[in-house]
Amino acid sequence: MKKPRILKNGIAVAGLILIFLYVMISIVSIFYLPFDPTAMDAKAILQAPSLSSGHLFGTDEFGRDVLSRIMKGTSVSFIISVSATAFGAVVGIFMGVWAGYLGGRIDNIIMRIADILFSFPSLLLAIFIMAILGEHTYNVVLAIGIVYIPQFARISRGSIIALKSNEYIRAAKSNGAGRSYILAHHLLPNITAPLIVQISLSLSTAILLESALSFLGLGIQPPNPSWGNMLSSARKVMLFAPWTAIYPGLAIVLLVLGFNLLGDGLRDILDPRLRNVR
């Protein structure tokens, strides 16, 4: 069997490897963690990373092992990122596709709603929603998901509009094909390319958004570890215990990088114009 296109692209592969690494860590963390992530140890407060103490990434202001907390935070980050993106994508694509296909007043109304959501900077909107709903994990998913709706709506609408005027669509219509049939069989399959790219972008941004929210105290609440709230509590000690800030941040960077590499590689594959210029 021929090698799938995706594996030929070095960048996408690099991304997949990083993501896979994190998935592994996430799974492992269910069964094994070097230390209990919420166990406090008054004798081990703010210890620098060392092999002998077993705290490979050091300890935080309560004596908790940083590495264990980072590992525990991995599953949380994944779940939030995937759920929020799924929510935003499903609702956004639904809105955008109907708006694009039906046009007219419905299009106007749907896009007005999307515009109103879109008129807030993402972080501000998420902060606002979290303030109203309260700081629970499921609300973080909701908040980020709502932020994503307009983007998915716009992209899917734009693609549908561009496709609608296509020859074969008109042919299908004149042959008597029903609306839903055309939608399902001709339109949807062809808008997947830009959506896939947007999805990978959203997965990466979701992690950044969640950590920003937790950083500001509006996301995952301590003592549950989230990379964002670890960075937040590290703020006051980071000048003399930099490891408490460096490692959680690094964890964020590498996972987000993984999603971004994947998205980039996918874009390379799916957008033939950019494949080779010379």
Add this chain to the structure above:
Amino acid sequence: MKRNIFVLALVLVLAMTFVVAKGTKEEAKSVSSTLTVGVDQEAVGLDPHIVTAFSSMRRLDLLYNRLVRLDENMKVVPDLAESWEIPDNLTYIFHLRKGVKFHNGREMVASDVKYSLERVLDPKTASPGASYIAPIERIDIVDQYTVKLTLSSPLASLLDALTSNNISIVPREVVEKEGNLQRVAVGTGPYMLKEWVQDNSMTLERNPDYFEEGYPVSDTIIFRVIPEQASLYAGVRSGSIDVATINDGAVVRQASADKSVVVLNKPGMNVRVFAFNNKRAPFNDVRVRQAIALTLDRSEILTMAEYGMGSATGPVPISASEWAIAPDKLPLGTVDHARAKALLAEAGYPNGFTFDIVCSATYEGGLDVAQVVQNELKAIGLTANLDVVEWGNYIDRWVKRDFDTMIELRGGSSEPDRFLYRSLHSTGGVNNFQFADSETDRLLELGREQTDPAQRKATYDKLQEVLSEKAPLVFLYCPNESHVISSAVKGFVQVGNGSLFYLTRASVEK
């Protein structure tokens, strides 16, 4: 050519950095008679009768005076009143200093005191200070420098109450002209307001007519708002700040190990407590509360949540040395897991139970304490879930009494009546524990009425025992008031309630 664009851009950025770095050397002026104070919150407003935030109080310490004030040992000493008489427990006569001037040049006289106190008591002002002096029935001007207060019922803590910033003496004409004093400051204090750049800095300059001879020492005080405690510390180290108010245990700990700065610590007046909702099961059963009181380990909580920067306390803040009994000398004062478990079993919870602790990560929400408490309670089989909420939410829950237990920071006082009455009397205004006990009420009322110090001491001793025994809340510790100051600062002394008044004695040697 394309390579050149890149190089050019890089050079441009580097050049900018270089020029900027070089250029700022000129800005470092050294005016040795300026004291720069770093604080982590901006003052909300400057009207002494209205503000509640601690950050605002710190500015008021320097802009206004009251009839009496607290010195560095938390004793009541004269301020605008140079002496007073208390002929009976309903009458107070104050003799004012002569020649004290407001910042607008007019002399402060008895009518100003009457005006100020009446403004505080007026419901239209909605002043937080009103509850402190509520029993005042009449204010008479005996002569230009003598004021007589008549109470409707005895209030032994009146003098202590009059030291509050909320009962500062203000000039009537300024209030009438401006509506309120939130944005202007015309007091009698050692410093005058020169400039206020919101969320940035406030500049105060010395009052040349201040009534204390030789004070203030420094000509100018600049308050700078820097929300990051670690940055405040860095500021003192680098010399851009002279005095910083730092209350974060981790930062103070670090600063204490640093030879280049000086750390001042003083037992504070605030009390960290673990509050029960006494109307909610199972906390309506005194045995459950006692069991928890027997499990909470004050010294461990202090070490973990405050890095040891505080002192364990009972119902009266431990630094009020005249009144306070140390917690280990009070009932339930030592950790005893066996007895705790027995009490739980007696109350019908041999296997423990689950409940919520409401706390917040910011301001006085005590998240750190909650995490330690959660850990400790595991030892007697109790599972505590942390209900961590945002600060506004926290206050909402407090107001609605919607909690099982809560971590709170209470403003204590060196005078037991002021703090304990409002918190624990069944009609107390901040008794959100919903505690109603007739013995406690009786003792509180007695302490308020009695005037003989020996009698009062006996009453409050008994009260501390009763409160420890009945445990409507667990009094944990008093966090230290900490200041990190540059080694060039001389003369600054702390006051247990955080007051910055003694900046008037401070100077920087550069």
Add this chain to the structure above:
Amino acid sequence: MGKYIVKRLLSLIPVLIGVSLIVFFLVRLIPGTALQMYMGTQVEATPAQLEELKRLFGEDRPIPVLYFEWMGNLLKGDFGHSLRTGRPVLPDILSRLPISLELTIYSLLLALIIGIPLGVLSSLRQNTTGDFINRIIGLIGLSLPQFWLAALLVIGFSHTQGWIPMGNYVPITKAPLVNLKMFFLPSLAIGFGFAAVVMRYTRNSMLEVMQADYVRTAKAKGLPYRKVIMIHALKNAILPVITVTGFNAGYLLGGSIVIEEVFALPGMGRLALYAINQRDYPVLQAIILVIATLFVLVNLVTDLLYAWADPRIRLDEQR
């Protein structure tokens, strides 16, 4: 084109009204009120005092009434007074606008200065190792949480004076060098990530343009390679970069909220956070409205630029 602009401007009105409705009603859904924040847990109030306080804090009238009061005042130019400090809202916001603006502009400039040249370079060396490395660095830049970068910068610069704002903001007109020095690190924290975005877009649009027929024609005609690139390709690639900057204005504005918080710059983002924190409704409503309006206008301008460049979209709108 003119009709299109007018249409778009008109469509702004329902959007802004929608924003104002959302802001007004939803802020009051946040648990806790400004009055409660003011009283905290330490203040006792008698019933008479409480009534007065409620009147001062606007809690004695139903919400729809308050909304129409607010809108009415808004149309007269009165943005109300802060519940917490009593100061008029608009001057406070306006005084903070320059700071947020400075931060955004400096970040943008840094991003363009770093991003465009690197993007051009990368496109010319497509698929070489240099390009590969550039792309990875670009992606890393995109993956950095701004507040983490800010934290690292603070750690790195903590020992030196003047680089970290310490409640000593001065406007650029008073002391330009102090001002620039203070804004450098915060702008870098935001600009670095954005430079990555700019670089990638520059690279992509350069690649697209270089494929275009007229460029190939120019090359075939024998014009010198460098001249071709400089005159034709760059000119046409810049426009998409400008539009992507516009589309990402949200990134810049949102980034400024966190960075203002970390570096304690007294800008609008911090004011918004404070207002949410303190339930200071008038301030919160005004600031969200201002930010949303700015944002919408920037998006509109960007859309217009985009439409002017790409006729397909305009035609589509005229259906």
